[in-house]
Amino acid sequence: MADIWQQIPKISEYGTWMDPKTYLRNLGDPVTAVAIALLQKPRFEEVEGCVILAGSDHDNVRDWLRQLPDRQSVEEVVNHVHLWDILPGLDSMPTVVALTLGEWLAWGWERAASEQYPDREFRAEAREGDYGVEVTVSQAHAGGSV
Known part of the structure; x- marks a missing residue:
């Protein structure tokens, strides 16, 4: 999973310190997260x-x-x-x-x-x-x- 995360161009620009939790804490949008969760469980x-x-x-x-x-x-x-x-x-x-x-x-x-x-x-x-x-x-x- 980490390999896929690092293949995202925006993430690779940040470096390896930017894991999914850090990304969400600093740049995440709760509305987007909820929309994705609802799409995943229709x-x-x-x-x-x-x-x-x-x-x-x-x-x-x-x-x-x-x-x-x-x-x-x-x-x-x-x-x-x-x-x-x-x-x-x-x-x-x-x-x-x-x-x-x-x-x-x-x-x-x-x-x-x-x-x-x-x-x-x-x-x-x-x-x-x-x-x-x-x-x-x-x-x-x-x-x-x-």
């Missing part, structure tokens, strides 16, 4: 057998159900975020930094979904694509075709 809801991020457009889910072959595919489309869209400047960081953040976010999404729907199995992942790191979560067995 609420979910069920629409037509799909477990989706709360607040997602239900009509959009229904449209995807008509177009895609199964609920898992629908969940993967609806339940995703591109990290570049929520953290400006992340595209200038080494990929390992974005992947580390994405893996942490995916871990949180999978855990949150599992806690809210304990009778179901979920899988979440962070993967690098054409538009940076994308995080998705879906039911491992989302009920087959729609």
Whole structure:
């Protein structure tokens, strides 16, 4: 983890004395920290057998159900975020930094979904694509075709 921290250009400028706790104590913003914490542990809801991020457009889910072959595919489309869209400047960081953040976010999404729907199995992942790191979560067995 420390190696990744030092790969962040702004941090490497400070030197090795600037660890995460020191950074937060001196330069951190509580609102940003809370926003990230809330993003990492979202609420979910069920629409037509799909477990989706709360607040997602239900009509959009229904449209995807008509177009895609199964609920898992629908969940993967609806339940995703591109990290570049929520953290400006992340595209200038080494990929390992974005992947580390994405893996942490995916871990949180999978855990949150599992806690809210304990009778179901979920899988979440962070993967690098054409538009940076994308995080998705879906039911491992989302009920087959729609």
